Amino acid sequence: MKWFGRCPQCGEWGTIEEFHEARPNAYAASSGGKGGRTRTVASGSGKALPITKVGSEHVSRISTGFEEFDRVLGGGIIPGSVVLIAGEPGVGKSTLLLETAGRVAKEHQGSVLYISGEESQSQVRMRASRVDAVEDELLLASTTDLGTVLGLIDQEHPRLVIVDSAQTISSQDVDGIPGGSTQVREVASALIDMAKTRDIPILLVGHVTKDGSIAGPRTLEHLVDVVCQFDGDPQTALRMLRAAKNRFGPTDEVGCFDMGGEGIEEVTDPAGLFLSADDAPVEGTCVTFTLDGHRSLPIEVQALVTNSVLPAPRRAANGIDSNRLAMLVAVLYRHGHIPLLANDLYVSTIAGGLAKEPACDLAVAAALASAARNSAIPRDTCAIGEISLTGQVRPAPRLEHRLREAARLGFTNAIVPAPRRGSQTPRIPHMNIIQVDSLRQALQALDIKV
Template identity: 65%
Template sequence: MAKSSVQYVCSECGWSGSKWVGKCPSCGQWGTVNEFHEARAAAGSRTAAPGRTSRTPVAAVVRPESAAKPMTEISTDSVRRLSTGFGEFDRVLGGGIVPGSVTLIAGEPGIGKSTLLLETAGNVAQEVIDRGADESSTVLYVSGEESQAQVRMRAQRVGAVQPNLLLAATTDLATVLGLIEEERPAFVIADSAQTIVSQDVDGVSGGPTQVREVASALIDSAKRLDIPVMLVGHVTKDGAVAGPRTLEHIVDVVCQFEGDAETALRMLRATKNRFGPTDEVGCFDMSGEGIEEVADPAGLFLSSDDIEVEGPCVTFTVDGQRSLPVEVQSLVTKSVLPTPRRAANGVDGSRLAMLIAVLSRHGGISLLNDDVYVSTIAGAQAREPACDLAVAASLASAALGVPIPRTTCAIGEISLTGQVRPVPRLESRLREAVRLGFTTAIVPATKRRKNRAADGSPSGGRRTNDSRLHVDGMTLVECSTVRDALKALDLTARTMKRSQAAAPDGD
């Protein structure tokens, strides 16, 4: 009896077995094991070696067309990156699209993946025309989810209508490969990898077998014809790329398109990039007319109100190579519930509970019996430990009713002992703060070194300020404890008593 070719493969870790299980024995995920059928071998792809029966197929030996070359003799002068038309997109890719590369763009439904790539296709088509290339140079956009008329309507809305932009609505892999062979476009977009089906293998559309076969065929065409290809990938409910995990391994670049559906801000970041760094992030603004890049997103994360009120405090977080401002706002009210409420948006809830406890124990401000609400502006994330000092200052400002000056920011990590710890890349954060008009910063205290003679011995035991950080245009207030930071901001219990004493009777 012939052995069955049916296997069960985990879409998360790639584990395979002969029986279906609800929980993957390798990674422990539930519901990720799916049925997998081995691809049927094409006729003539296997040959029988001498002395073997025809039932024992072996790979055919093919003589290489060109011999291997030393790396020093391989030139990259002819490699010219293709611009996407978005400076933010190009920076995330490492300077543009590399010829023959395969890029996977993943994101949640409705986040704007198709709109971003359709605008990119229009920009590349216009660049091909401006470059003075052959009139036959085209850009191919393949949609497996929409008809040609629907894509044309969206292209007209976002301004991506170009005469050399070809639209194809098909879900057949053979048709897609035939179009690439016939047109030899300068750029190909397939939307999406989960909707295209190969007739040569079994499996449902979007299954591990189909996704692997479609991706492998498109990658083979991209490398052989030196044509860059971009694939749209769906994500699971956990935010991971749908399909087999090997899909992320075989492509060259994997980008995540993120954002909050309630805001217009979109972030593009590379989680894998063979041709550039993976610590870059691109900012985009989603509107009814399409997607626009945001070269300076500082204005999106700061409120425009110049009136000083209690609660807000600004900090600076690092995302990739970019330093971004984050405004933390807090509201503290007396609780009427047995268990006070804690609500956080853009701030980690467990870290908020820790900072409330530290303020009570080491800052002299107790919020244990109050309802606390903390939020950020425009969907910004203040989950980095360097945002601790700003969150604590915001809570103290809201509790005491004392506003923090709009030109003051706070950067630092707070430990359970109430110490303010240093944070990485503090200087780049402060330079961005100076550029945005901040004049005072509450920062962790830096260690001061003793002067030493040439032989290494201490020279009189005098302390110097050679290790003190200095940024032009910024007054740095160094604090070693959270209590010192609150005193520097005039946020103490004594301040609250003074404000209550100054209030008129009946207030």
């Protein structure tokens, strides 16, 4: 445990040599008894081969039962992979994985092992009954010992393993409290060894810290194959699953889920969540389309303008960057001739949507101008574009993708920036695309007095 220059027994100098005990691998830890033999399993062929001679075997993915979950993972779960699911407490990580375990156990041949270090078997059984995940092939275990976890995996050899969570499992072979850096690193390494040697996929739940990062050493994120962030607004039922790292698929996909009393349901078309049900035009509202991964989502921006009785007018923003709002108010005053500096402004989005992308600037400015002039914007009109300090409307990335989604939802008019030199405006069937160069032109196209 400490350095010795002189041997405390014989008194000689320089005779002490450092020695490290090898960490038991998955087979040694799962032997169960004290007299169990340690079996070393070598991975790979042990020699280097030209990449042209390495076979590319087709791997069949395991479907989670959720199309949204499969999309984020790149088409399903790869056998032998380790997926880390992280999120805030109470966001629904355990519920999502328990429903996934029930659907995999029902649709695929082979058992699913659900290991909980936070709840007892009866508590997991109660939650499984609520979300309709009770299946004969779903095996439940409650333990916090790493050796027991590896022994259960080796004994049952399930098709899928879910460990909830990595911070509650501890190993007796290393020092440290459960959830500490040493323990989390040891647990992750042992589970990854088991997944690779036995070709069993493992879904691992990870806690997060106060700032939202994954708890434990950064090594945990480097070791696993896939890192997914499961987040959402606690005040709404919408949940988003994003892949921050994926060795087997894209990292810009997003899955939408709806958290309810009966569990989690996937939302294949989340457009209706971010739009109000009122079809009549109302002043102070404008719809834009933002990008979240490969998916284009509609965001309805609502604005309220009132006369202020305070020395410093109030600015309240929900779902919109407050600094961006202050900039747009100044641009509206300078280039749109709409004075809002002395008014109280309240700007918000529907259902917890985020309009913090620069391409949402035109919709925010249009909603403010509509509320100030009491001029309603038609419900079939959307506005997409970034506004600069000079009042210019700048192009938005992947404009055609946004416009096609708008046309699919029934929008017939779109206020978009003029194309750059050398590029062309996309042609969308049954949609009138109005190109503008400045904020003043955009407000005139929306019939708002400037």
